[in-house]
Amino acid sequence: MDLDLLASLLYATFRTGTPILLVALGELICEKSGVLNLGQEGVMLMGAVTGFIVVSQFDSYALGIFTSVLTGIVMAAIFAFITLTLQANQVASGLALAIFGTGLSAFIGTDYQGQSIAGLPSLAVPHLSEISVIGPAFFQHDILVYTSLAATFLLWWNLKYARLGLILKAVGENPDAANALGLPVLKVRYLAVLFGGAMSGLAGAYVSLVYTPLWAENMTAGRGWIAVALVVFASWRISRVLLGAYLFGLASILHLVAQVFGADISPNLLAALPYAATIVVLVILSSNQTRHKLFAPLALAIPWHKSR
Amino acid sequence: MHLELRPVPDYKWQYLSPLLATMLTLLSGWLLFAWLTDAPGHALYVFFIAGISDAFGLSEWLLKATPMLLCAYGLAICYRASLWNIGAEGQLLMGALVGSAVALEFLDSESSLAIPSVILAGMTGGALWALLAGLLKFRFNTSEILTTIMLNYIAMNLLQWAVYGPLKDPGGFNFPESALFSEATLLPVLWPDTRLHVGFLFTCVVMPLTWLLLAKSFVGFQIQVAGQDPKAAVMAGYPVKRLGYVVLLISGALAGLAGAVEVIGPLGQLVPTVSPGYGYSAIIIALLGRLHPVGITLAGLLVSLLFMGAELSQIEMGLSSAIASLFQGLLLFFFLACDVLIRYRIRFSPGTVTPQPNH
Incomplete structure (x- = not known):
């Protein structure tokens, strides 16, 4: 394989993995607090469409990204109210959020269906981006790719070393004990869910403003779901989420690789590859049940209320 | 306003909450149409009634x-x-x-x-x-x-x-x-x-x-x-x-x-x-439909109506047919939210302390 191809492959892997990484980071924080939000796909689509509309109306990427994040928070707030305040079933509410977000995004994006924009310009890192192979692969990305990496590091550090991470984990592992210690369980869970929404909104912005700068119904194509699966098979660990997201980035661009090497496989079959890969990895990692149980937050998806 | 645990779950809300959720969805629909069109009442009529007002419409309803x-x-x-x-x-x-x-x-x-x-x-x-x-x-x-x-x-x-x-x-x-x-x-x-x-x-x-x-x-x-x-x-x-x-x-x-x-x-x-x-x-x-065949049949007819209404309002009023899944999402949200009333009651004033149930 020649080096230019390798560089562009790495470049594309980063770009494809970033939205999955962003959603998975948000979902991981959400699940660490004990809340399972399956609706990230819908939140992502809402972030994608609102960001796209704002950019095509006002031509400001900063405003677009801000809108996407805000939309993600609002969507997550609906979910948080229903599951945390009203204590509805988290699985069913997550599905409702996914369906609602898919429908609402298609509805408000009707007039923009198929339109495209210029796309967020990339930010070459001075000097580093001029190195051959490494430069084009790692240092010529846009601001959101760098943001996702910074967020990964910050969250990893917080979960491992900071009091904030400890509080989060306490609430997700044993809310009764956390409550007895005087920790505001519901508040922590609310904030974790809203954070998850913000990250999914940002991921949506990445898809519609950077990755493929256009709007099309259902354009996230299951990335929100893959990210939820990724959290499970990363055993709720940040480092594995990072690795997993890029593996999926690679799996989703394999059809490009196949084309380069002239393989004659239907593009429709290759498009199914990331989903099949998700199943295979889930199977490999969850067949060891004890290990799986060891890592999952103990109170995951169990409603909690003070008066209980 | 706060939630108060009922001494015993009130099972009549098992039947009432899907109805209340449907009402709330209709209300949201009215608000949405009031925002999008000049005649929300007419829009609701087109969406929910016009489609099934003749024999062909009824057959399409069952077909869907x-x-x-x-x-x-x-x-x-x-x-x-x-x-x-x-x-x-x-x-x-x-x-x-x-x-x-x-x-x-x-x-x-x-x-x-x-x-x-x-x-x-x-x-x-x-x-x-x-x-x-x-x-x-x-x-x-x-x-x-x-x-x-x-x-x-x-x-x-x-x-x-x-x-x-x-x-x-x-x-x-x-x-x-x-x-x-x-x-x-x-x-x-x-x-x-x-x-x-x-x-x-x-x-x-x-x-x-x-x-x-x-x-x-x-x-x-x-x-x-x-x-x-x-x-x-x-x-x-x-x-x-x-x-x-x-x-x-x-x-x-x-x-x-x-x-x-x-x-x-x-x-x-x-x-x-x-x-x-x-x-x-x-x-x-x-x-x-609360996982009951009869409830499911009623819920299925309602959702089928949403699909038909969305198609008709696309033809008659130029609204996106994605409104069908929007309404379905809303319906499920309201339903899940209303279910809280089975186990809790809503109190609007803080004050009276009711005895907690003995477990």
Whole structure:
């Protein structure tokens, strides 16, 4: 394989993995607090469409990204109210959020269906981006790719070393004990869910403003779901989420690789590859049940209320 | 305003909360139409009443409800067993795909076996797709929620592959569609001058059978024990895994049936857009109908009405047909939220302390 191809492959892997990484980071924080939000796909689509509309109306990427994040928070707030305040079933509410977000995004994006924009310009890192192979692969990305990496590091550090991470984990592992210690369980869970929404909104912005700068119904194509699966098979660990997201980035661009090497496989079959890969990895990692149980937050998806 | 735990759950809200959720959805619809159009009342009329005000509309209403109801009865059985099968969409698509592949074998045939073969093939396709998720769950402990979702996307891609590849009509000017099925393969029309075909009768058979299974049979009892308390089911010696496979088999076969009935019913050929999300709507229908066949039938008719209303309001008022899934999402949200009233009551003033229940 020649080096230019390798560089562009790495470049594309980063770009494809970033939205999955962003959603998975948000979902991981959400699940660490004990809340399972399956609706990230819908939140992502809402972030994608609102960001796209704002950019095509006002031509400001900063405003677009801000809108996407805000939309993600609002969507997550609906979910948080229903599951945390009203204590509805988290699985069913997550599905409702996914369906609602898919429908609402298609509805408000009707007039923009198929339109495209210029796309967020990339930010070459001075000097580093001029190195051959490494430069084009790692240092010529846009601001959101760098943001996702910074967020990964910050969250990893917080979960491992900071009091904030400890509080989060306490609430997700044993809310009764956390409550007895005087920790505001519901508040922590609310904030974790809203954070998850913000990250999914940002991921949506990445898809519609950077990755493929256009709007099309259902354009996230299951990335929100893959990210939820990724959290499970990363055993709720940040480092594995990072690795997993890029593996999926690679799996989703394999059809490009196949084309380069002239393989004659239907593009429709290759498009199914990331989903099949998700199943295979889930199977490999969850067949060891004890290990799986060891890592999952103990109170995951169990409603909690003070008066209980 | 705060929530107060009821001493005992108030079960009348089990029936009232779907109704209240429907009312709230209608109210939201009115607000949405008031914002989008000048005459919200007329828009609501177009959306919910105009479509079914004549015989043809009624037939289309039942026609649209058919695939969703078939999927939803199966999902209800799954959910009673606490198996979160989200994959009715993929199972439906596989039913449509396998059914179409068989239907294309009968292109020049007058055989009376054509329809039964297609239906059997469709049911098998859907059932195998569901059993795959079962195998992954019971053999490898893989969450059925995530695998069934992934299998939906894979089924969609397989369908795309088929209509662009092996099942494409050779004389179809390169459109991604199969050839039109022969007359012998198409389901007979049930109601003259409409599109309502005998596939609708399947729902009339499956509904009482579902009720019999869940309410009157020992297997149904075992399924529900396994769903509510797996440990108790194991203690009682029930074959929990086998029950899991059985419910997935049933719901997959029903979703596959829905897919087969769609392609040899109203469509008459395999197209990439077999389902506008019927499998996902079926989840909402099953939950809204409280996993009871009668409730599901009512919820199915309501959701079918949403699909029709969305189509009609697109034609008459130029609104996006995505409004159907918007309303469905709202409906499920309101329903889940209203369910809080079963166990809690809303108090608007802080103050009176009621005695807590003795546990």
